[in-house]
Amino acid sequence: xxxxxxxxxxxxxxxxxxxxxxxxxxxxxxxxxxxxxxxxxxxxxxxxxxxxxxxxxxxxxxxxxxxxxxxxxxxxxxxxxxxxxxxxxxxxxxxxxxxxxxxxxxxxxxxxxxxxxxxxxxxxxxxxxxxxxxxxxxxxxxxxxxxxxxxxxxxxxxxxxxxxxxxxxxxxxxxxxxxxxxxxxxxxxxxxxxxxxxxxxxxxxxxxxxxxxxxxxxxx
Amino acid sequence: xxxxxxxxxxxxxxxxxxxxxxxxxxxxxxxxxxxxxxxxxxxxxxxxxxxxxxxxxxxxxxxxxxxxxxxxxxxxxxxxxxxxxxxxxxxxxxxxxxxxxxxxxxxxxxxxxxxxxxxxxxxxxxxxxxxxxxxxxxxxxxxxxxxxxxxxxxxxxxxxxxxxxxxxxxxxxxxxxxxxxxxxxxxxxxxxxxxxxxxxxxxxxxxxxxxxxxxxxxxxxxxxxxxxxxxxxxxxxxxxxxxxxxxxxxxxxxxxxxxxxxxxxxxxxxxxxxxxxxxxxxxxxxxxxxxxxxxxxxxxxxxxxxxxxxxxxxxxxxxxxxxxxxxxxxxxxxxxxxxxxxxxxxxxxxxx
Numbered sequence: 001x002x003x004x005x006x007x008x009x010x011x012x013x014x015x016x017x018x019x020x021x022x023x024x025x026x027x028x029x030x031x032x033x034x035x036x037x038x039x040x041x042x043x044x045x046x047x048x049x050x051x052x053x054x055x056x057x058x059x060x061x062x063x064x065x066x067x068x069x070x071x072x073x074x075x076x077x078x079x080x081x082x083x084x085x086x087x088x089x090x091x092x093x094x095x096x097x098x099x100x101x102x103x104x105x106x107x108x109x110x111x112x113x114x115x116x117x118x119x120x121x122x123x124x125x126x127x128x129x130x131x132x133x134x135x136x137x138x139x140x141x142x143x144x145x146x147x148x149x150x151x152x153x154x155x156x157x158x159x160x161x162x163x164x165x166x167x168x169x170x171x172x173x174x175x176x177x178x179x180x181x182x183x184x185x186x187x188x189x190x191x192x193x194x195x196x197x198x199x200x201x202x203x204x205x206x207x208x209x210x211x212x213x214x215x216x217x218x219x220x
Numbered sequence: 221x222x223x224x225x226x227x228x229x230x231x232x233x234x235x236x237x238x239x240x241x242x243x244x245x246x247x248x249x250x251x252x253x254x255x256x257x258x259x260x261x262x263x264x265x266x267x268x269x270x271x272x273x274x275x276x277x278x279x280x281x282x283x284x285x286x287x288x289x290x291x292x293x294x295x296x297x298x299x300x301x302x303x304x305x306x307x308x309x310x311x312x313x314x315x316x317x318x319x320x321x322x323x324x325x326x327x328x329x330x331x332x333x334x335x336x337x338x339x340x341x342x343x344x345x346x347x348x349x350x351x352x353x354x355x356x357x358x359x360x361x362x363x364x365x366x367x368x369x370x371x372x373x374x375x376x377x378x379x380x381x382x383x384x385x386x387x388x389x390x391x392x393x394x395x396x397x398x399x400x401x402x403x404x405x406x407x408x409x410x411x412x413x414x415x416x417x418x419x420x421x422x423x424x425x426x427x428x429x430x431x432x433x434x435x436x437x438x439x440x441x442x443x444x445x446x447x448x449x450x451x452x453x454x455x456x457x458x459x460x461x462x463x464x465x466x467x468x469x470x471x472x473x474x475x476x477x478x479x480x481x482x483x484x485x486x487x488x489x490x491x492x493x494x495x496x497x498x499x500x501x502x503x504x505x506x507x508x509x510x511x512x513x514x515x516x517x518x519x520x521x522x523x524x525x526x527x528x529x530x531x532x533x534x535x536x537x538x539x540x541x542x543x544x545x546x547x548x549x550x551x552x553x554x555x556x557x558x559x560x561x562x563x564x565x566x567x568x569x570x571x572x
Contacts, residue, residue, distance in 0.1 A: 004333065004396065014340060050224045054249040056568050058275025058357055060224050061320070065346070068339035082223035099248045100227060 014069040018076070045077035049087035049111065053104050055094030063091075084110040226567035230556070237552045242545045249571040257528050273533055274569035278359045279313040280512030281533070284519040286364035287444065287508040302366035303445050304485040309349075309358050309367075310510075311480040312379070315386070316345040317513040318469045318476070321564055322393075325466055328558040334393060341386050348382035351375055352482075371482065379482040386477060394470060424539040426515025427468045428563060432460030438511035452479055462562040503529065512536065514566060535569030 050063060063080070066073040081087050084107045092104065229245035253273055273281055283306050323338025346356045352375025353361045361368050371379075423429070425436050437454040439447040455471035457464040507520040515536030522529045544563045548556055 004337075004392070052224075052226045052249070054251055054568075055226075056273065056275035056278075057226055057566065058278070058359075060226065061276055061357070063224050064320075065339070065343060068343050069336060070340070070343050080222065080224055094249065097249055097251055099250055103227065103248070 015072045015075070016070055045079060046089065047079050047081045047087045048089055048091050049081055049084045049107070050091045050093065051100075051104060051107055053092050053094040053100040054097035059093035063093075084108075085112065087111050228567055232553055232556075234553055237554075239548050239551055239553055239556070242548045242556075244541055244545060246541070246567060247571050249568045251568075251572065253572045254531055254533065257531050273572060274535065274566040275357060275359075276317055276566070277313065277512040277514060277517065277569070278357055279309045279362060280510050280517050281519070282360070282362040283310055284508045284510035284512075284517050285521065285533075286362055287510065298366055300446075300486045301370070305367045305371060306362055307446050307450070308371070308379075308480055308482065308485070309353070309361055310512075311476045312345060312349055313358060314513040315383075315473055315476045315480065316342050316349070318473045319345065319386075321561070322466060322469050322473075324564075325462065325558065325561050326397075328561045329462075334396070337389060337393060341389060344382040344385055348375075348378040351378045376482045379480070383477055383480060383482075386473070390470070390473060390477075397466070397470075424515065424536070424543055425511075426513070426536050426540070427465050427472065428540045428543060429515065430454065430456050431464035431468045433458045436516070438509045438516040442509050444508075444510070450479055462558060465562045514564070514569075515540070533569075533572060535566050537565035537567075537570045540565045541570060 050060070052060060065071065067080075084090065090108060090111055094100070227248040229248070231243040231245065232239055233241040233243075319338050319342040323335035323342070326332075326334035326338070349358050350356045352371055353369060355361060423436075424432075424434065425438070429436055433456060435454055435456040438444075439452070440454055452475045453471075455468050455475070457468055503522065503524050505520075505522045507518065510517050510519075517536060518532075518534040520532045520534075522531070540563055544560065544565065547563075548559055551559065
């Protein structure tokens with residue numbers, strides 16, 4: 001044990017630098033006054049409540065992976081919380097089954113901002129190998145689960161409340177990449193204040209990235 | 221991270237701090253997988269849906285659904301290399317999941333350092349799998365008739381590097397856990413003893429069964445290729461407590477490390493196969509038993525041409541959930557998360 005702790009003084013951290021900011025995002029994040037508004041409203045962090053609405057547990061495993069030493073998502077101010085009352089946004093995985101409908105609705109009502117930040121799931125087959133069957137597990141897909149346990153009302157609810165959907169987390173090379181997810185998120189039709197907030201965070205990631213490249217921050 | 225779990229309803233009846241009774245109410249993730257499978261037409265291969273039933277043992281389910289059933293009428297000609305690759309995939313999945321579990325149990329016993337180290341090892345395995353098979357959790361790699369892609373040199377190198385990396389930290393973790401028996405292990409050891417009667421009734425497999433003296437492993441007992449030719453031990457302990465379940469996992473990680481050898485195996489002279497399920501006319505039926513990381517998974521299929529007529533997917537958690545109810549009795553509520561984590565039963569696999 002002592003040896004383990006001692007080693008951590010000498011070994012470089014495993015944490016990888018944040019993903020590089022793309023040119024598109026720079027253009028969108030230029031507006032200074034919107035950044036100020038976002039900071040006033042939400043501060044410099046984002047608290048996320050994750051809800052499994054019938055997923056296969058693959059999304060959960062990958063979201064857990066965000067916390068490991070390689071990705072360490074908390075350094076960007078993104079935190080997963082244990083109650084919707086502590087959360088800024090909700091993150092929904094799974095196709096929203098019939099039995100989770102009420103629970104999801106109540107969770108949604110208990111969230112102060114009342115905003116579903118994102119849905120994770122497989123939108124459509126990306127490669128030939130991913131057969132259409134796999135798309136059944138998509139939280140994000142508008143057409144998923146046509147015949148089984150998700151009722152039309154659930155689908156309507158989902159359409160109305162989900163402003164941002166990203167594709168299946170599982171198995172993509174750059175999956176636990178918060179910057180990419182946020183970049184996509186800030187492109188989508190979010191409520192203005194939330195979009196600004198995401199922009200703000202992506203700016204922070206970019207700043208940190210620049211600082212790391214200049215050697216200002218201790219990174220690898 | 222807190223609260224990133226599957227949905228379930230646990231109703232405790234407590235007298236003071238002691239749990240008198242626990243009732244589990246599951247079914248929140250019921251998606252109707254069996255119904256969907258029967259409605260699926262021949263365009264889709266049947267192994268896809270079971271593979272999405274619990275996402276953490278997707279390889280084991282795919283293997284179970286596409287394994288050559290015992291009846292000779294529906295046997296596929298699976299190339300030897302594909303059989304070997306399937307075992308490699310299954311062992312990698314077992315490794316990754318066990319490493320994650322060991323870390324998570326230690327974290328629930330307030331030993332967060334161990335989780336940090338185990339999660340790094342798990343991530344190494346997942347990244348190697350991503351490079352070797354194009355998918356971090358190795359979904360859709362196993363198809364009926366073989367595997368969808370072969371292992372190339374680069375993938376082989378990455379897997380070898382990841383597995384070599386695990387050896388040393390694992391022995392260090394082993395030592396650390398032994399040293400800290402008194403600190404964190406004492407309550408891990410003396411609680412959550414599984415009632416023997418419950419075990420006998422439920423016939424639980426996997427680490428739950430093996431930690432309480434039931435030496436059953438589907439790779440050994442009915443057995444399937446290529447495990448007939450491989451040498452491995454089935455670790456068994458008698459205590460049936462959380463500590464025993466952690467140690468069974470550690471021993472199984474060691475066994476998987478010795479089994480997963482990316483360099484051995486038959487040569488790639490013959491293509492590793494990417495054939496689809498042969499759609500012979502007439503009804504066929506088959507059942508297969510495969511050892512996933514939780515225990516023995518059973519899949520029964522009745523095919524009619526390319527269509528699935530009826531099916532049943534039986535997760536190992538079916539036998540483990542009732543035992544969790546038995547194990548938490550006369551314990552304290554605060555110990556439930558630890559005990560639950562050590563069982564790590566599947567919600568999605570049970571609810572279907």
